Amino acid sequence: MxxxxxxxxxxxxxxxxxxxxxxxxxxxxxxVRGRGEGRGVLVEVDAGGDITDTADKQPSGVCRLEHVPLV
Incomplete structure (x- = not known):
């Protein structure tokens, strides 16, 4: 035993x-963060798809990015 x-x-x-x-x-x-730039705008997205930062510093508030590939 x-x-x-x-x-x-x-x-x-x-x-x-x-x-x-x-x-x-x-x-x-x-x-994990991902970054992409399109039309001169840099966007940082976290693993959950939430935008965590932008180059032009938009007003606060979390935006959701759903199934949109950043190129």
Missing amino acids: TDIQEWEGQLEQELAEIRRSGDRLADAVAA
Whole structure:
């Protein structure tokens, strides 16, 4: 029985590490930004599709960019 208990303990530790890694990955993905320029306007978009910055500094308020590729 000891071998099975040790193995379960090891699996629990590995699972905890996988969860921590997943949390770190989720944080890193949330920080991803994309930039595109079209017609002289530079736009920065986060991973969720929200515009986070523009070159001409439009008034505050979050705009959604849905399925529009920035070229």
